[in-house]
Amino acid sequence: MxxxxxxxxxxxxxxxxxxxxxxxxxxxxxxxxxxxxxxxxxxxxxxxxxxNRDELVDALWDHVITPYFASMREALNDREPAARLPALVDYLFGPQMARNEDDLVIEALISGAMHDVRLRGRIYDSYSRLEREIGETIRAAVPGCGSAESLQLAYALICMAFGHSTLAPLPFPATRQAGMKALAAQMLAALEAAHAAPPSDAGAGASR
Structure with missing residues (x-):
């Protein structure tokens, strides 16, 4: 061998x-x-x-971002669709997203993408794929939710989670994290309520 x-x-x-x-x-x-x-x-x-340099930067991006996406999928797997939404919120605003050295690398790469169209496209591909995956999770849990609506909410959740992680080093009160997580849960609950099937009024209509 x-x-x-x-x-x-x-x-x-x-x-x-x-x-x-x-x-x-x-x-x-x-x-x-x-x-x-x-x-x-x-x-x-x-x-x-x-x-070369471009291939190294691409590989570095995959190296730091892929584990987060993979662990999110793992957190949602083997759950009923309705149970995936609270699990998604727990993941996005839980210890898995706590700030660490990876954030410095991710932020440096995103900053570099401002002046590098190729890198910008590479990073966009990753985040747009994440947006689609979260959108699919939302649509599976909320029948009747359309693609545009689910993607808009997915984008909002990504911005909230990654924005919160970016601001984590600042001395905001600890209640901010709990409040952000609660707001994300409320947004999903409002979506579920908006698409809940209305009570049937067939019987009432027949009696009139």
Whole structure:
């Protein structure tokens, strides 16, 4: 049996080093030389295992964002559709979204996307996919909810959750998080109420 490939291991090593570098030095300051040094490799190794600068940035984005999307899906799996909405709120405003070093990397990449059309499209693809997944979760739990309505609410939930995470380092009262989570739950409850089947008045109509 041949020796197993080290590609996955080396890529992970490089991407962890890239994340540390971007969190500390920003995207512009994270040259391939600096990332290679942090990974204990040469620049040629970085190019061999990950690729050029654009490919490295794309891989770094996937490295930091994919675990959040995957854990959200895991939190919703194996639940009845109606039970997925409270689970979704719990996830978006729970400890899984607590601020950590990943946020520094994500924010640096989003900031870099302001001047990089290619990166902007890459990041948009990820968030629009998240929006669609949340919209699908909403429509499965709320029969009669249309695509446009569910996507609008999905976008609002994403903005609320990620905005709250961004402001977490500021000394707002602890009640702000609970209040934001309660507001998200109220928005979903209002949607469910708006699409609840009205009581049948067939009998009343027949008696008139």
């Amino acid at each position: 041949g020796r197993p490939s080290l590609v996955a291991e080396r890529r992970e090593q490089i991407l962890r080093a890239a994340a540390r570098s971007v969190a500390r030095h920003g995207l512009a300051g994270s040259t391939q030389e600096r990332i290679a040094a942090a990974a204990g490799m040469s620049r040629s190794h970085v190019r061999h295992y990950v690729g």
